[in-house]
C-alpha cells in the first residue's frame with residue numbers, strides 16, 4: 001500500500017474556498033497512491049473556534065462544499081482518500097461534530113467518523129462540539145483502516161476497539177490531527193506507541209502553519225507495526241510524506257512477538 005500524507009499549511013489569511021481548491025489540486029496530484037490522508041479540520045483550522053459555527057457544513061457531498069470537492073478529487077485521482085475532518089453541521093438540533101470523511105476511488109463517501117474525545121477541557125471544541133460515540137473501521141481493499149482524530153490518540157482503549165472490531169480489525173490506524181507544536185513530542189511518542197502496542201501501521205497526519213495563534217507541530221509520520229518510522233516530515237512546513245507499507249508485516253510482527261494474545265482484561 002502506498003500512502004501519502006498531506007501536511008497542509010493552514011493559514012487564517014487564506015480563505016477556506018481557496019484552501020479547498022489548493023488541497024483538491026494536491027490530492028489530484030497523488031494518483032498512484034493507494035491511500036491519501038489529510039489532517040484534522042484543515043478547511044477552518046483546528047483552533048479557530050470562533051469560526052466553527054459559520055464554517056460548519058454537511059458531510060454529504062450533495063450539499064457540503066468540502067465533501068463535494070474531496071469526492072471529486074478522490075475520483076479524479078482514482079485514490080482512496082481520508083479527507084481529514086470538517087466541522088459537521090449535524091441534523092440533530094444544531095449540534096456540531098468534528099467529522100472525518102473517507103472517500104473511495106469512485107468518489108463515494110465510504111465512511112464518516114465523529115471524533116469521540118473532544119479537546120479543550122472546559123473551552124473550545126469540548127464545549128462547542130458534540131462527541132461521537134462509535135469507533136469506525138473502513139474496508140479498504142488492501143487493509144482495514146481504523147479511524148481516530150488528534151486528541152483520540154491519548155486514549156489507547158479506542159485503538160484496542162479498532163483492532164478488535166468485527167468482522168475485520170484495523171491493521172492501518174489513520175490519525176489526522178491539528179496537534180500544537182508545544183506538545184509535538186507527545187504527538188510523535190503516542191503515534192509510535194499506538195503502533196507498537198497494537199502491532200499496526202499508524203498514519204499520523206498533522207498540519208503546518210498556525211491556527212488562531214496556535215503553532216502547529218507538523219511532524220506527520222508513517223510508522224510500521226514494530227514502531228519504526230518509515231517516513232516523516234521533520235519540519236513544520238507544508239509537506240507530502242509518502243511511504244510504501246508492506247502489509248504482511250502486521251501478521252509477521254503479531255506472529256513473531258504475540259503480545260496481543262497475552263491480554264488478560
Ligand SMILES: O=C(O)CCC(=O)C(=O)O
Pocket residue numbers: 046118119149150151152154178179180183186
Ligand atoms: O492532545 C493534545 O495535546 C492536542 C489535541 C488537539 O489539539 C486536538 O484534539 O485538537
